[in-house]
Amino acid sequence: MEPARTSLPLSRILNQLSAEDRSFIVSLIDKDPLTGVYNRRKFDSDLELVIAMADRANNGTSLLMIDIDHFKRYNDKYGHQQGDDVLRAVTRAIEKSLREYDRPHVYRYGGEEFVVLIPNVTRDQACRIGERIRGNVADHTDVTVSAGISHYKENADDLETLIRYADRALYQAKETGRNRVVLFDPAAPFQIPMNW
Numbered sequence: 001m002e003p004a005r006t007s008l009p010l011s012r013i014l015n016q017l018s019a020e021d022r023s024f025i026v027s028l029i030d031k032d033p034l035t036g037v038y039n040r041r042k043f044d045s046d047l048e049l050v051i052a053m054a055d056r057a058n059n060g061t062s063l064l065m066i067d068i069d070h071f072k073r074y075n076d077k078y079g080h081q082q083g084d085d086v087l088r089a090v091t092r093a094i095e096k097s098l099r100e101y102d103r104p105h106v107y108r109y110g111g112e113e114f115v116v117l118i119p120n121v122t123r124d125q126a127c128r129i130g131e132r133i134r135g136n137v138a139d140h141t142d143v144t145v146s147a148g149i150s151h152y153k154e155n156a157d158d159l160e161t162l163i164r165y166a167d168r169a170l171y172q173a174k175e176t177g178r179n180r181v182v183l184f185d186p187a188a189p190f191q192i193p194m195n196w
Contacts, residue, residue, distance in 0.1 A: 037106045037108055065147065069145060070178075089141040102107065127183050
């Protein structure tokens with residue numbers, strides 16, 4: 001019988017490392033190795049912090065959910081290496097579309113999907129940013145993207161709803177033609193089929 005393992009909390013392990021080694025390990029944990037932006041794990045932890053800040057400052061925060069249109073078809077036609085290059089190019093186009101202080105809030109959510117948290121913006125400002133991202137991707141890469149936007153304060157009042165509304169808006173963007181940005185509208189929510 002193996003002896004029971006005792007695990008040290010990650011923070012305690014990191015505190016035993018040099019600042020350089022600690023920074024390297026944290027980057028491995030929090031960053032997507034292909035694109036260099038943060039990963040889903042980091043998004044989950046940052047989302048709570050950004051929303052807490054929005055509550056204290058009484059400002060809104062927008063969530064943009066971005067998906068590369070027909071990415072599987074692109075991968076099948078050009079191969080996974082070219083698909084990886086496109087993921088990196090889309091990441092650069094997204095980052096170029098953002099204000100310097102919003103760039104730390106870009107995350108690879110999974111596969112060909114990205115999310116961007118934008119604090120201190122209205123829904124209209126978020127839509128303009130989403131359009132800028134969509135246009136930059138179309139102009140500087142071989143693919144297009146669709147984006148769904150939800151806004152904490154103006155149409156969502158908790159984290160789960162914020163994510164669900166952005167996802168629904170993204171679905172609507174895809175179902176109504178792709179290569180577009182859709183803001184979730186609680187007054188006229190798009191109906192997602194039950195089997196989706």
